[in-house]
Every structure is written in structure tokens, then in C-alpha cells.
């Protein structure tokens with residue numbers, strides 16, 4: 001990666017490392033109740049504590065609340081010389097709480113009609129009729145848990161006022177979103193808000209918005225006239241910085257005996273929390289397979305838990321788990337091969353608009369050798385350890401879109417700088433942008449620098465979410481490079497009395513088609529002396545009337561200890577279709593990272609609440625179990641590297657999210673292959689595994705399955 | 708520390724990580740949990756990895772080595788070559804741990820690497836590349 005040395009050497013400056021002269025530190029008072037009213041709040045004693053400069057409460061900052069709806073909701077904040085002083089002073093804030101009865105059960109919230117939004121209903125064809133006509137019907141209830149993003153750099157901002165201009169150093173996925181949201185909230189001109197994010201330590205969807213820490217820092221900085229840093233602790237991060245919401249999925253599939261799926265139905269309950277939106281848990285059921293009769297309804301339950309935020313393919317991760325497990329149960333019922341079943345129900349064309357490109361069939365073909373390994377694998381089973389393989393398909397977005405802009409600057413030394421005010425969330429953006437510019441301009445990669453991360457120093461750029469960074473920004477960079485190249489060739493043509501169309505740039509030289517001219521770029525541009533060439537580029541629109549989607553399939557191999565319930569993932573083969581691949585090494589890193597996060601989601605990660613009070617029990621990284629290097633299986637990554645012909649000048653789709661989508665179902669299906677146990681609930685802890693094994697035993701004996 | 712001597716005056720109870728970052732401006736050492744659970748703050752004391760966030764500075768006796776003292780270590784280059792950094796927030800801690808590992812075991816097996824590095828979390832999941840980087844650190 002272009003900026004990897006800075007990161008590896010500890011030179012990269014993250015928001016956590018920003019230290020401004022005179023900077024104060026803020027700490028937040030958070031609600032100790034899942035639901036309460038603040039009857040009285042008095043900060044006077046806190047203001048007298050050593051080192052304290054200012055305090056704010058619900059009346060001063062909109063992001064603070066006097067009716068906290070979840071454990072850890074922010075109520076007040078203090079700025080002091082040190083963070084220890086600020087935290088100590090929190091104890092001196094006098095609050096009179098009126099605890100209220102929290103509602104924590106999402107099904108109960110739906111029954112009571114306590115919803116975040118209108119239920120989302122989608123129906124095509126005649127589901128009821130198709131179900132009545134089906135040869136087989138399989139039903140299942142699937143549950144997924146709350147998981148936490150836990151980027152290693154917690155959410156944080158440093159705010160400083162310079163006159164009427166607010167500078168915000170912040171760990172964000174969307175510089176321009178922070179700029180406009182904060183400007184609007186504070187009633188200042190967007191141009192008077194400067195947002196800087198040079199390096200950020202992970203986001204995964206949780207850092208798209210400003211957050212209370214930014215608003216609090218801005219207000220405390222205004223009141224004190226000093227820069228203020230507000231950084232969440234790890235424990236706060238695990239309380240109130242966003243999550244992938246839990247889901248309950250009640251699914252039905254009807255099919256003909258030859259395996260043709262004729263009806264799909266789903267009732268999805270998203271446990272959204274106190275705030276948030278209804279992620280598309282219904283999406284995979286609506287889009288993954290060809291099926292004429294599909295009916296889904298998705299509820300957003302408003303309960304007294306922390307608000308959800310987008311988390312790497314929100315909705316599709318959860319929905320794919322349910323649907324793809326259901327499909328394997330159908331395959332077992334019909335005694336057909338799971339891969340065959342998926343091919344048989346392949347969606348060649350979309351129900352709505354045509355696909356800009358789709359190579360899922362090719363993914364299935366490339367999955368075959370991995371899938372074949374299951375026969376040998378199963379023979380390794382003994383009385384304790386059972387081996388098996390499972391697969392699951394993936395569908396998700398990833399097309400990016402306009403607007404996004406980039407500039408290229410070519411100096412008389414022939415060196416190129418790409419400038420755009422976007423952020424890099426750790427996905428190798430600088431490298432990918434440098435590669436695209438180098439390729440378009442025909443120069444070696446080491447001649448290109450990329451400058452990003454500052455809204456005051458570059459043009460508008462898109463959000464880094466929805467796997468959109470490269471597909472949104474890449475085309476703008478490419479257009480900016482092409483614009484610069486055109487100007488260079490124009491100069492060369494005049495200088496050498498040649499026609500522009502016979503000239504090109506290759507390997508850093510301006511060359512003519514007949515080979516007579518080969519002049520180093522710096523010689524041509526050097527003619528300008530101090531003048532520079534400036535190229536401008538904008539992201540063009542996506543193809544109208546088409547859907548830009550990504551596809552893939554993963555095959556997982558597992559071993560299950562049927563005595564202890566231990567599950568080991570041994571190998572994952574991931575085959576994804578994401579259009580043209582810009583940086584193969586970086587792409588494989590994204591695939592591995594997605595799979596590893598997905599393994600955490602599948603086996604170990606879970607935010608636990610006290611069911612009576614709604615207190616979060618898993619606040620530390622000791623209690624909340626992230627995968628470690630010891631949990632990583634062999635990962636084989638294959639990408640179908642075919643440019644999407646309809647998609648901009650680049651043909652690339654995003655890759656950050658697709659790899660996390662199918663992994664849970666692939667593992668669960670491998671477990672059922674190994675043991676015969678149906679997995680209906682994540683995470684598959686030892687306890688859950690033993691429960692599923694017991695249920696399978698009961699089912700075999702013909703007794704009603706234990707719940 | 709890192710071959711130099713520094714004099715600092717801080718209250719008893721201050722962590723080594725806080726002294727490094729806030730007093731000496733050596734921000735290469737990251738703090739991601741501040742309670743000993745993630746490994747981001749790893750430094751070496753006389754070559755042995757230590758979690759600087761839960762090490763009280765007054766208890767340290769010996770030579771402290773931070774990422775700033777390891778910038779020319781071949782592991783830095785091998786991490787870069789292997790693409791063993793995504794967001795990079797865990798990376799300095801990973802490299803400090805890995806440097807302690809290869810000092811004791813210059814040709815570590817995959818198992819040794821997994822054992823020696825299990826205390827360094829990486830939320831981006833760069834683990835396979837970290838393993839490669841350490842396996843081939845001298846290439």
C-alpha cells in the first residue's frame with residue numbers, strides 16, 4: 001500500500017494522535033438506566049472540580065438527552081485539562097433519575113406497535129397460492145445476535161474554533177457528510193466547517209455520522225475558546241457507538257419436487273434499538289434466486305437498546321444466514337445437491353431492472369473443485385470430531401455512484417499528485433487511486449502521490465460505505481488523469497509538430513506511434529517551467545435502468561467436536577464477482593478481513609444484555625470475543641476479474657462488503673453436513689452447538705424437538 | 708528508551724502508554740482499549756513484550772523499545788510487502804510483538820506465530836498477511 005510504511009512505522013497521524021496546543025479533554029456522562037427520565041441535573045459541583053473548564057447538558061447540545069432510551073445514552077459532558085480530571089468530575093454531576101420500565105423484547109415491541117418506522121412490505125406473484133401448490137414446504141425460524149463494530153480506533157473528534165470557522169479532526173468514513181451535518185446542526189455555513197481525517201483506525205459502517213462526541217467537542221470548544229478532544233473509551237464504544245442489530249427471521253420456502261423454488265416468504269423483525277433504520281434483512285430473499293412468488297414483511301422494533309448503525313453489508317449478512325440455511329434444509333428434504341439447487345434456481349435476469357453484469361454462474365463453476373473436497377473431508381470423521389463442508393451464495397450492492405471529484409497536478413518534474421478530499425478507511429484507497437492515475441497517465445506507480453483527507457484542500461468526494469470508495473472515486477481519478485494526459489499530449493504535439501492522435505504516454509515517456517519520438521514526460525512538462533498541468537475529473541453516472549450488484553459463493557469446511565460443542569473452521573474458499581480488480585493483493589486482504597469478521601459474527605461475538613434491566617454486560621474486549629490470529633482458517637480467494645462493461649470508465653465494483661455476506665450460512669451449512677444438526681441461531685457457541693446436536697438427536701428419535 | 712534517556716515528571720499511577728504518547732509525543736504506540744485486552748499498546752521492556760497501557764511507568768526498570776525504535780527493523784518492510792496493514796491502528800503493536808518473537812525464534816513456525824501473536828487483536832482481519840509477513844521477515 002502506498003501509505004503502508006507510515007502506518008507500519010507508527011508515523012501515520014490518526015485522530016487519536018492529534019494533540020493541539022491548549023487542548024482540553026471531554027468526558028461524557030452516560031445513562032445507567034436502559035430507560036429513564038432526567039428529572040433534575042446540576043453541574044455546579046462538577047464545575048468546581050480541579051482542572052474543569054466547562055460542562056454541558058441536554059439543554060446545551062441536541063445530541064445529549066434528558067430522556068435516555070438505552071443504557072449508555074449520553075446525557076452530559078465535561079471538559080477539563082486532562083481526561084482523568086474530566087472523568088472524575090462526572091461523579092460530581094448531580095442527577096435525579098426517574099427510571100422507567102424498559103422494553104427489550106423485539107417481538108413484544110412489534111405486538112405493541114412500537115416501531116421505528118412503517119413495516120416494509122414487498123410482494124410479487126401470489127405467495128399463498130404458490131405455497132398451497134408446492135410439493136414440499138420447509139419453514140424455519142432463524143435468529144441473529146447483536147454484534148459490535150469495535151474499530152480499534154474508537155469514535156472521536158477534536159474541535160477547534162478559529163474565529164467563525166470550526167476545524168474538526170475526526171475519525172470518519174465521510175468527511176463531507178460530517179461537514180454538512182455539523183454545519184446544519186450548528187447553523188454555520190458549510191464552508192466554515194473544515195473536516196480533516198488523514199488516517200482512521202477502522203469504521204465498518206459505524207463512522208458515517210458526526211455522533212455526540214463531535215457535537216459535544218464543538219460546543220465545549222466554543223465555550224472555552226480552546227481545542228477540545230472527545231474520544232470514546234473502549235467501554236463506551238461497546239455501549240453506544242452503533243451495532244449490527246439482532247434479527248428474528250420466520251422463513252418459508254415452497255418448491256416442486258424437482259427443486260424448483262416456487263414460493264418464498266419471510267417475516268423479519270429487526271431489533272433496531274432506540275433509533276436507526278430498517279436494514280434490508282429481506283433483501284436476499286427478494287433478490288438472490290429466481291422465484292415468482294415472494295412475500296416479505298420487515299418490522300423495525302423500537303426497543304430500549306443502543307441504536308443500530310450500518311455494519312458491513314447491513315441486513316444482507318443477517319438475511320443471507322437465514323435464507324441460505326433454509327435452502328440447505330430444502331436440499332436435504334429433496335435429497336438434491338446444495339450447489340445444484342442453487343444453479344437450478346439461478347436468477348438469469350432480475351425481477352426489476354437488468355443487471356449491469358452478473359457472473360455468479362461462473363463463481364459456481366469455480367467453486368466446484370472446492371465443493372468436491374467434501375467427500376474426502378467427511379471420511380476424516382471419527383466418533384468425536386465430525387467433518388463437513390457447506391456453501392452459501394452472496395448478493396449485495398457495490399456500484400458506487402456520482403458525485404465525486406478529483407484533480408491531478410503534474411509538475412515540471414513530471415511527478416503527479418492526485419488530490420481529492422476523501423477519506424481512507426483502511427482499504428488501500430491511496431494505493432488504488434495511485435494505480436488508476438498511473439495507468440491512465442502511462443507513468444510508473446512511484447511517480448504518483450495521493451493527497452486526501454481534508455475538506456479544505458480538495459474537491460468533494462463520496463462516502464466510504466456500501467463498498468463504494470473505489471467504484472465512486474476511481475472513475476473521477478481516472479477522468480482527472482485523462483484530462484491531464486490530454487493537455488500533456490497537446491503540448492508535445494505543438495513542440496514536435498506532430499498530430500495529437502499519434503502521441504501517447506507510456507512508461508513515463510511521451511511516444512509517437514511510429515516510434516520516432518520518445519521523450520521523458522519531465523522534458524515535455526519541463527517546458528512549462530513553474531507552470532503546472534491541472535487535470536479535473538468527475539464521477540460519471542451509473543448506467544440508467546440497470547442494477548449494479550456484486551455476487552459470489554463461499555465454501556466452508558468445518559470440524560465439530562460433538563462432545564464439547566467446539567466448532568473449528570478449517571478452510572474457506574471465497575469466489576466473488578466484483579468486476580475489474582484494481583489491486584489484487586489489497587483485494588485478497590479485503591476478502592480475508594471480511595471472512596474473519598464474519599467468523600467472529602458466526603462463532604464468538606455477541607453483545608449480551610441483562611434481560612431484566614437492559615444493562616450491557618459485554619463492555620470490554622475481554623467479554624466481547626473478537627477473533628484472534630489463532631482463529632483464522634486457511635482462506636482461498638478467487639476473484640472473477642471481468643470488467644463490468646456498463647459501469648463507468650473503470651468497470652470496478654466494490655469489494656469491502658461482499659466477503660462477509662455468505663460466511664455465516666456457509667459455516668452453518670457445513671456444520672449440518674458434518675453433524676446433521678440444524679443451526680438456527682448465531683453465534684454458534686459451544687452451548688448453542690450442543691443444543692442443536694441434542695435437538696437433532698430428538699428429531700431422529702421422532703420426539704418433538706427441544707426448544 | 709530507544710537508546711536515549713528521558714526525564715519525565717508525572718504523578719504516580721501514570722501508565723507507560725500515557726507517558727509515551729502525551730509526555731514524549733511518541734504516538735506510534737496506540738491505545739485501543741486502555742485495559743490490557745488488545746495489544747495495540749505493546750512495547751518491549753528489555754526485549755520482552757509489555758502492554759504499556761496497564762504498565763505503571765514508575766514500575767518500569769530497563770530499556771524500553773517502542774515502534775519508533777524499530778522503524779528500521781526488517782519486519783516493517785515485510786509487513787508492508789505482505790499488505791499486513793489495513794487501517795493500521797493495530798500495526799505498530801503487531802510489529803513490536805513480532806520483533807520480540809523473532810528475536811527469540813528467528814525462524815518461527817506458523818504455530819509459534821499464532822501462539823506468540825494471539826494477544827494482538829486486529830479488527831480489520833489482517834491476520835493471514837501478518838502470518839506471512841512474520842514467516843518471511845528476513846526475505
Ligand code: FES
Pocket residue numbers: 737738739740741742743744745746747748749758759760761
Ligand atoms: S491498549 Fe493496551 S492492551 Fe489495549
Ligand code: FES
Pocket residue numbers: 152201202426791792793794795796797798828829830831832833
Ligand atoms: S489493520 Fe485495522 S485493526 Fe489491524
